[in-house]
Amino acid sequence: MQTPHNYVPVLFASLLQPIVDLFDHMEKKEPKGPNEVQASKHENGYAASIAVLTVIVIESVCNRARHVYGLVDRNGAVQTLRELQAGGLADDVEELFVLRDVIAHNHIWEAIAEDDTTGLTLVSATKHPSYGDAKFNRTVDLEIRQTRRLHLDIFPARIHRQTAIVVLQKCVEVLRFLENSDTRLVGSTDPHIIWKSRPVAFYQWVDEL
Structure with missing residues (x-):
């Protein structure tokens, strides 16, 4: 007779390969970065998708940490990191959640743009209150439409490849912080993904972007 065992499902490890696959698709479109108004639809869409999934990874692993420590309240990832003495990393992660909200809730702006010899330029932009x-x-x-610490673009159409990279880098910083704090919190050391048909450590992949 098999012995029953506890099973606590968390998503973060399952999301890493889909994130990498999205990044690969974005790279195949040869992203050029944004002008003052927008990135290309492909770059914008893939970068926004990567950012949202990556923030979900952070929330998932922080929820696991709360479970491991027996914390029963529903404090989110930012508060979890503050309680674990993560310092400025918690403030950085708060900006990632702001970006997540901008994308998930599609913050509406009213903007005026014009064409010049270098492409679209932004004359003015006002966020709906x-x-x-x-x-x-x-x-x-709001004057520069970026977060104060990480300089993440929060004008939705300008979210681009570098935005996604910053979010991924901060995600790895969170995973490493938790892993170094207590090996139980992440559950596996530097999980591997498939990149260009070969296995690569996820942390290494992000470090080399």
């Missing part, structure tokens, strides 16, 4: 919350107001510089 019904979008954003306290953390948005705390972390975003």
Whole structure:
């Protein structure tokens, strides 16, 4: 007779390969980065998708950490990292969640753009007042439409390849921090993914982007 055992499902490890696959698809489109107004639809769409899934990875692994430590409240990833003395990393992650909200809720802006010899330029942009919350107001510089610490573009159409890379780098920083704090929190050391038909450590893959 088999012995029953505890099973606690968490998603973060299952999301790593889909994130890598999305990045591969984005690279095949040869992203060029944004002008003042927007990135290409392919770059914007893939980068936004990568960013959202990567933030879900962070939330998932932080939820695992709370479970391992027997914490029963529903404090999110940012508060979890603060409780674990992550310092400025928690503030950086808060900006990732602001970006997640910008994408997931499709913050609406009204903008005026014009064409010049270098492409589209932005004349003005105003966010609809019904979008954003306290953390948005705390972390975003509306004048330049970026977060204050990581300089993430929060004008939705300008989310681009480098935005995705910064989010991935911060995700790996979170995973390494948790792993170094307590090996039980991540559950496996530097999980592997498939990149260009060969296995690569996920942390290494992100480090080399």
